[in-house]
Amino acid sequence: MQGSEAAVTRDRAAEGRSPIATQAARRRTFAVISHPDAGKSTLTEALALHARAIGEAGAVHGKAGRSATVSDWMAMERERGISISSTVLQFEYRDTVINLLDTPGHADFSEDTYRVLTAVDCAVMLLDAAKGLEPQTLKLFEVCRARRVPVVTFINKWDRPGIEPLALLDEIERRIGLQCTPLTWPVGPGGEFHGVIDRQAGEMVRFERSGGGSGAAIEEHLTPDEAAARFGGDWVRATEELELLGLTGADYDRDTFLGATTTPVMFGAAVANFGVRQLLDVLVDHAPAPAPRPDTEGRERALDTPFSGFVFKIQANMNRAHRDQIAFVRVCSGRFERGMVVNHAATGKPFATKYAHQVFGRERETVDEAFPGDVIGLVNAHALGIGDTLHAGPPPVSYPPLPSFAPEHFAVVRATDSSKFKRFRRGIEQLDAEGVVQVLRSNRRGDQAPVLAAVGPMQFEVATHRLDVEFGVPTAIEHLPYRLARRTDAEGEQMLRTAVGVEVLVRARDDTRLALFLDQWRLRSVTNDHPKLLVAPLLAGESA
Template identity: 40%
Template structure:
């Protein structure tokens, strides 16, 4: 039942599961076909609709765009039932491309020159080729196949060949793309999340942070001869953003951080099947992490000397404080006022 349109879609089991191919649509609960189909459940449906309309909020586009309201849809992905309504409303409610803040200025989507930033990296999308794809969101301008772009972080101009567009599990070459579109760039280890690409302007888009993990585990490698492959796998998987790898300054241990326990099972499976590495994880004496931003080089050297048992480098070589307890972290912050202990780090 569509609350806003007062329409009922009746489910029909069919072999054609394409979106919108299942069920006929009728206006209102009083339609004879609806009454004949749901019979004794008609009263319950009417009462449920009345309850939702009375207790729920009316959809307001401004509230939705401000992030204070979320429309909810119920359906069956297995039977493609309700997907058409979801997609139609998604298109209607989604905003057009919006201005994007960079450190230097705000970029409008109507600008002619190309800008975009990488918000996701996925390793081994094609297991046969061990590829890595960087997903780039276009903020302004027009992308065309073969155009030259500046990789701002590296200060290097590149020719973009073979950019991809995606639809579900399929991929195809992206001949052109516009603001709001997402394209995939082949990544050979030089692209990181947060990287900006432009037609020459030095910009750095913001708002793509790393958050401090909440759960930490020590990495146990079954075969010591696979250590190089282990590090490669952990670093590449951490580039995707779901996990973060830390290398303590005073030991050869590897510590993996995540926001959920299941991520460790996912990493173990992917290490085994995508990198040929068998590894397990065990608890370690770390409860939280903070990225360090010392006031100057002198403070940094003092911290490295006095806090070496707690310091580590993350996958991007950023200095990190690994705290064995919340009390320990609070004491460190109190004792080192010349340094910021940050719970987030911009990519």
């Protein structure tokens, strides 16, 4: 369906909707997810560029004088060229409000990515044309499948040599089980990218890089005859491949896409801005708008009921000029108005929303209203935690909590300058609140030597870097040998007090007792010696 046809369909569907439902229908809230180095932050910025939300795109490691990406705002992100923290970009494109969430690609930050996926209605999965499906990509696909999040696949870096397109589609279907339904198809092999065939329009779009690649690509639309005359064998090969796909039934179907059993596939090169506008159009025309969300009781809360939303991320010190803390809230229902007093479901206490911002990377501006699908930033919301629900008026509502991942790496951290202990403690509390690491404490070690627990070791680097840069506290870190954490209780703590290769600590944020074990063998040995010992998984479905 072309853009104009889709707009007519939306206009007809809008008849009889409430004002809030009409606004929700204009929203598209999605995440960009991928393996590291697939070009995720570059694509994020290219999408903003094509929507004219920014004037020029920049690469994290661009040439001298070229700006860094809007979405990678941390100094450590810019130094390493990777995304460490998820960010939010909101902009308009074709009368549609885009809420785009850029996520960390590195496996060590998968917990942050998981939280983001709870706050979106769709995902764009980015694949490197030369590498295909990589381990982190497979994990992210599984998360999307478990949550039934529709996925659009964008095969990136087609301006470089890569795997054959049919082989890429076969790999996706064979290893993931999602049927691929290409919407565009490349003309020219990887490294000789002329453009794409738009299957729905029945034409070829030829791409030409703008000066320096910092602007939107130049596009030329060609009829099949014009494309055949200009690109000869490459055009013939592309059309023959599409004929093969047609025989296998690989045609786009919106119902199966929304049901998360098929994935529309597109080809492009984000760094040159090839295929990016086509991706934006597909998201506007085909990606799902916000829908009613189930609460903790499993009841769906209608879009036009009073305001409700949940916190999926907390971030401090995004801008040194502010030095504040922002709670990112996904609006699930109703109309949010700045200054309204809402209820904090966890405590039952009122919460004022005087300082509400719309966020674009680390830049922000005051937002006066928001609707389902939008992401708002509540400033200095120190009373809020990740997973907390906010709602307006009775009846009360609470959305399912966001679980913490089971940590596999542990380290003791200490301030090297004892005179800065207050700042050290404040920084540790902040990192725990944001979910950068989990903070564990014990009477044996004391408050001056908390234990940091992480999914991956790079989280420790982020934590110590931020303590140094944002709080002015240099630290020393000592890695511990434990590799497993299990939840236990007070009785279990007593049983394990003298066990070798085991230590029981308390999670600071919720007082959960965690038993740390050297390895799986030690866990089995201890549980065999103490059959009544409680050692439960931290997450539902996690193997004990």
